[in-house]
Amino acid sequence: xxxxxxxxxxxxxxTIGSEQIWALRDLSFEVASGELICIIGKSGCGKTTLLRIIxxxxxxxxxxxxLNGQALKDTGRERGMVFQEPRLFxxxxxxxxxxxxxxxxMSRELNYKTVADLMEMVGLTGFARAWPSQLSGGMxxxxxxxxxxxxxxxxxxxxxxxxxxxxxxxxKLLTDFLHLWQRTHKTCIHxxxxxxxxxxxxxxxxxxxxxxxxxxxxxxxPFPYPRSLENPELRAIKERVLSQFFADFTD
Amino acid sequence: xxNVLKKTMMALLLPFVLVLVWQLxxxxxxxxxxxxxxxxxxxxxxxxLAHHGTLLxxxxxxxxxxxxxxxxxxxxxxxxxxxxxxxxxxxxxLSPFLNFLQQIPAIAWIPMFILWLGIDETSKISIITYxxxxxxxxxxxxxxxxxxxxxxxxxxxxxxxxxxxIVRVYLPSAAPSVFVGxxxxxxxxxxxxxxxxxxxxxxxxxxxxxEGRELAQPDLMLAGVLMIGLTGLFLDFLFLRLEKTLxxxxxxxxxxxxxxxxxx
Numbered sequence: 222x223x224x225x226x227x228x229x230x231x232x233x234x235x236t237i238g239s240e241q242i243w244a245l246r247d248l249s250f251e252v253a254s255g256e257l258i259c260i261i262g263k264s265g266c267g268k269t270t271l272l273r274i275i276x277x278x279x280x281x282x283x284x285x286x287x288l289n290g291q292a293l294k295d296t297g298r299e300r301g302m303v304f305q306e307p308r309l310f311x312x313x314x315x316x317x318x319x320x321x322x323x324x325x326x327m328s329r330e331l332n333y334k335t336v337a338d339l340m341e342m343v344g345l346t347g348f349a350r351a352w353p354s355q356l357s358g359g360m361x362x363x364x365x366x367x368x369x370x371x372x373x374x375x376x377x378x379x380x381x382x383x384x385x386x387x388x389x390x391x392x393k394l395l396t397d398f399l400h401l402w403q404r405t406h407k408t409c410i411h412x413x414x415x416x417x418x419x420x421x422x423x424x425x426x427x428x429x430x431x432x433x434x435x436x437x438x439x440x441x442x443p444f445p446y447p448r449s450l451e452n453p454e455l456r457a458i459k460e461r462v463l464s465q466f467f468a469d470f471t472d
Numbered sequence: 473x474x475n476v477l478k479k480t481m482m483a484l485l486l487p488f489v490l491v492l493v494w495q496l497x498x499x500x501x502x503x504x505x506x507x508x509x510x511x512x513x514x515x516x517x518x519x520x521l522a523h524h525g526t527l528l529x530x531x532x533x534x535x536x537x538x539x540x541x542x543x544x545x546x547x548x549x550x551x552x553x554x555x556x557x558x559x560x561x562x563x564x565x566l567s568p569f570l571n572f573l574q575q576i577p578a579i580a581w582i583p584m585f586i587l588w589l590g591i592d593e594t595s596k597i598s599i600i601t602y603x604x605x606x607x608x609x610x611x612x613x614x615x616x617x618x619x620x621x622x623x624x625x626x627x628x629x630x631x632x633x634x635x636x637x638i639v640r641v642y643l644p645s646a647a648p649s650v651f652v653g654x655x656x657x658x659x660x661x662x663x664x665x666x667x668x669x670x671x672x673x674x675x676x677x678x679x680x681x682x683e684g685r686e687l688a689q690p691d692l693m694l695a696g697v698l699m700i701g702l703t704g705l706f707l708d709f710l711f712l713r714l715e716k717t718l719x720x721x722x723x724x725x726x727x728x729x730x731x732x733x734x735x736x
Contacts, residue, residue, distance in 0.1 A: 310644070
């Protein structure tokens with residue numbers, strides 16, 4: 222299968238004083254259409270930077286990103302982004318927030334239908350007129366996912382979207398997100414520091430090492446959903462991922 | 473609704489007790505009625521003024537000046553505040569100068585304004601414009617430049633043009649701050665009005681106080697002072713209602729109280 226999204230030797234460095242700090246170094250990987258990929262790494266390994274580069278919010282120092290045969294630059298509607306925080310617009314109601322990206326781009330009826338469908342899909346029906354300040358963290362993050370999906374992006378980028386939530390809400394949202402993905406089969410890149418989250422969701426896991434000079438592991442997870450983390454194969458993989466993490470510590 | 477009633481009662485309690493004590497002390501003869509006329513005397517004076525139509529004449533003259541002055545201040549300060557909020561580089565050039573101007577109270581300009589613009593309405597309205605300008609300008613500028621960059625990022629991931637980002641992110645984000653500036657600005661305008669009217673006016677609330685001084689009528693002076701306070705309170709209330717109507721989402725958030733202080 223031809224690659225849908227292709228990252229070619231992406232590097233990013235910062236100059237701090239006279240020193241050059243590499244956040245990412247010659248990172249390459251491919252994502253197939255409809256694939257759900259998890260990028261996992263410890264904090265500070267550059268995983269958020271990588272996602273922001275794909276989104277166009279930051280510029281890579283070198284390298285190229287190709288989506289559907291076209292080199293990417295700047296931000297674009299074909300890449301939806303869900304941030305760690307919901308980042309809803311406080312002056313818009315829930316439905317207006319979800320409709321933010323499609324406002325004025327389609328008929329009123331279609332707009333209304335799109336928003337209503339999305340609210341149903343993320344389980345927010347009945348909250349159309351609520352203000353963001355009235356929502357719980359989990360609801361706000363659901364709304365943020367719906368807002369990103371409203372423009373029907375070719376690829377959805379998720380930057381630790383569940384990490385700021387409490388454990389119970391997180392596992393509920395994780396399950397719901399999986400259902401959502403199974404329904405839409407949207408190409409997703411999901412960044413996380415949580416190994417269990419990556420094993421629950423990912424068809425493929427990319428391990429981003431703390432030392433940007435090293436090439437990270439890519440692990441395929443050809444297991445059906447919903448998965449049990451008690452599955453011996455998954456447990457073995459978890460061991461492998463964790464040992465890589467700890468190997469980093471002893472470097 | 474009962475909540476509104478309760479709040480109104482709570483707000484009226486202190487003034488009511490004060491007036492009651494004041495009236496009682498006056499009637500007991502513990503207060504010098506010339507230096508501090510009783511509340512009933514002031515109210516009588518107000519009724520007399522209202523009855524003759526003089527109160528309305530003075531009040532409308534003052535409101536007209538404040539209306540013009542505030543309107544002018546608003547239309548000058550708002551675009552300038554937007555511009556400087558959007559272009560931080562311009563702030564480096566303009567901020568020190570504007571900060572210098574801001575230090576000068578409106579009252580200090582009165583003689584010069586009269587010299588330049590004559591003793592008529594123009595100089596009075598200019599004084600009022602001057603005092604209302606800075607709070608509106610500064611709050612608008614800060615509102616725009618404090619726009620959450622995280623929300624700007626969200627807007628740019630949806631491929632919005634810079635102009636769309638201004639209209640759909642900067643403006644609504646700055647709106648509460650603009651309102652704070654407008655409320656402060658109106659209050660500043662209203663205060664400087666009296667200063668402008670103390671010199672060379674033939675009508676207006678400030679003139680009324682001046683007349684009370686010349687006629688040695690403390691009840692007239694206090695009636696004027698009372699009118700200033702009440703009208704200012706009423707205008708502020710109107711703006712607060714306007715803000716609630718235009719920015720309904722603010723009601724669900726914590727409100728910042730508008731600081732009211734100006735070195736005069």
